[in-house]
Amino acid sequence: MHSRMWTDNPAGRIRPPIVLVHGLGLSSRYMVPLGRRLAAIGHDVLAPDLPGFGRSPIPAGARWPAGPDVLEQAEQLIAWMDACGVDKAVLFGNSIGVQVAVEVAVRFPDRVDRLVLAGPTPDPAYRTPMKQYPRVVMNMPFETPSLNSLFQVEYASAGIPRMAQQLRRTVDDPIEKRLPKVRASALVIRGQYDQTLSQPWAEDFTRLLPDGRLVVVEGAAHNVHYTAAYVTARLIHSFLDGELDGRPAAESNRIVVPGSDYEHDPLAPPQPISTRTHGMLDYATAALCLALPHALACGPRTRKLLTLTAMSASAYSLFTDYELGAVRKIPMTVHLNIDASSGMELLLASATRLRKEPAAGRWAVAALGAFHLFAVAATRLPMGPARLVRVRDREVPALAPAPAARQAAASQADRLDELAR
Known part of the structure; x- marks a missing residue:
């Protein structure tokens, strides 16, 4: 071993x-x-x-x-x-x-x-x-x-x-x-x-x-x-x-x-990006995705991909549980996994679906994908604190009483009901 x-x-x-x-x-x-x-x-x-x-x-x-x-x-x-x-x-x-x-x-x-x-x-x-x-x-x-x-x-x-x-x-x-x-x-x-x-x-x-x-x-x-x-x-x-x-x-x-x-x-590990900084980068990246199609000679597929990326990034950033989130329902770990998936998707798209698109747009998409992956790896995840939890006294279903014990308990309950009536 x-x-x-x-x-x-x-x-x-x-x-x-x-x-x-x-x-x-x-x-x-x-x-x-x-x-x-x-x-x-x-x-x-x-x-x-x-x-x-x-x-x-x-x-x-x-x-x-x-x-x-x-x-x-x-x-x-x-x-x-x-x-x-x-x-x-x-x-x-x-x-x-x-x-x-x-x-x-x-x-x-x-x-x-x-x-x-x-x-x-x-x-x-x-x-x-x-x-x-x-x-x-x-x-x-x-x-x-x-x-x-x-x-x-x-x-x-x-x-x-x-x-x-x-x-x-x-x-x-x-x-x-x-x-x-x-x-x-x-x-x-x-x-x-x-x-x-x-x-x-x-x-x-x-x-x-x-x-x-x-x-x-x-x-x-x-x-x-x-x-x-x-x-x-x-x-x-x-x-x-x-x-x-x-x-x-x-x-x-x-x-x-x-x-x-x-x-x-x-x-x-070296992780210089805080969750607040990551949030600022999220919104800045979404704005950049909307601006790039107008600044570069992007093909129709590239424009569509960048627009969808901007909209989705803005949406889940608003719901993320960090300083710049508005609703704060999505844990930061989930946010980072979405970012990692988005980064991989952008890199793969630049090498496959966008091969016939203008080179400037393809390189911009690849750079955005690489930046997503870098930001994920460089972001510090807040963890803790660890809290002591009180263990409530209740019966565990898997350890229910034996049939004889259940029958005795039921008989006792019936007698109590009679006395109450």
């Missing part, structure tokens, strides 16, 4: 390492931002590619494209920990990685120090492949564009048939039956725009844990550890230091980790 490791090797460290467990069809590649930031604040971090994903080969004897189930991946993770000499670890899981981490925590409780569970699956409302996969697709507009590009590489590497088999074998997993057996303290993390993990199920999931707490990160989605890596790293650090232990219910909605601060994140 291939794995990545980040450490600063301080003398005398006794804290268990953090093991990052990836999700459906993915590998440790999308764990890199979180791993680097956790190491920067003093943690040893390991991120394996489970067999058949990333750089780890499919296990000998396994028939392609058979994807693994939760039990298989839990056993593979324990075998890898044995081979690496990791007696006890903090397990961080994302998506299906949560199911694997919980399985390990229940079957091998002495090997788990604490659990960090980001975007737990599967929600009882979507426990068929035909219901779960659309939720996975619905997450994509809410993720940062660079992550969506990485997903395409990962899915192609694992193979779509194998990923579909893994989804089929893991989606119908009654994880709620194992949660009460978890002995380790657990932190559940949900991104505000997570389309796979609903807020009610996140609260039910946390309530079933004997020692769990739920935190929601604003601005993030299902893969909160990538989109909001700095906030997630600080959140995990606070949890491991015991700063979230024993929080009373009155502290619901309390900010436990502030939003991302670009100036204080030394590992942040």
Whole structure:
């Protein structure tokens, strides 16, 4: 098995390492931002590619494209920990990685120090492949564009048939039956725009844990550890230091980790464009698209394309949740994904549909497309803060009382009705 490791090797460290467990069809590649930031604040971090994903080969004897189930991946993770000499670890899981981490925590409780569970699956409302996969697709507009590009590489590497088999074998997993057996303290993390993990199920999931707490990160989605890596790293650090232990219910909605601060994140990529500046560029670009057909000798297709681009850019900019938005309904991540799609469309159009148009217009379209992609990559996404959420006391539908208990409850209700009459 291939794995990545980040450490600063301080003398005398006794804290268990953090093991990052990836999700459906993915590998440790999308764990890199979180791993680097956790190491920067003093943690040893390991991120394996489970067999058949990333750089780890499919296990000998396994028939392609058979994807693994939760039990298989839990056993593979324990075998890898044995081979690496990791007696006890903090397990961080994302998506299906949560199911694997919980399985390990229940079957091998002495090997788990604490659990960090980001975007737990599967929600009882979507426990068929035909219901779960659309939720996975619905997450994509809410993720940062660079992550969506990485997903395409990962899915192609694992193979779509194998990923579909893994989804089929893991989606119908009654994880709620194992949660009460978890002995380790657990932190559940949900991104505000997570389309796979609903807020009610996140609260039910946390309530079933004997020692769990739920935190929601604003601005993030299902893969909160990538989109909001700095906030997630600080959140995990606070949890491991015991700063979230024993929080009373009155502290619901309390900010436990502030939003991302670009100036204080030394590992942040160069992104000089703020959301306000991006908004100004949006409106300026829309005005330029309207002016170019009059300034250049553009053909009819080029004029039509530039006019449509100007109208659509103005429309979704007005609805974007940033400083220059008028209605503020569209999250900034969705806006950037639309910008990225528009940029690619302009570049492709300049090389295909507009080949017979005048050269000046074609070059202008190509330049606008390249500028869109540059602005997407150079824009800082505001993420956070992370808020502690109160877990409401309510019955989980998947854990309804047994038939005998239901019959007894119904009889008691009938007797109370008689007394009332």
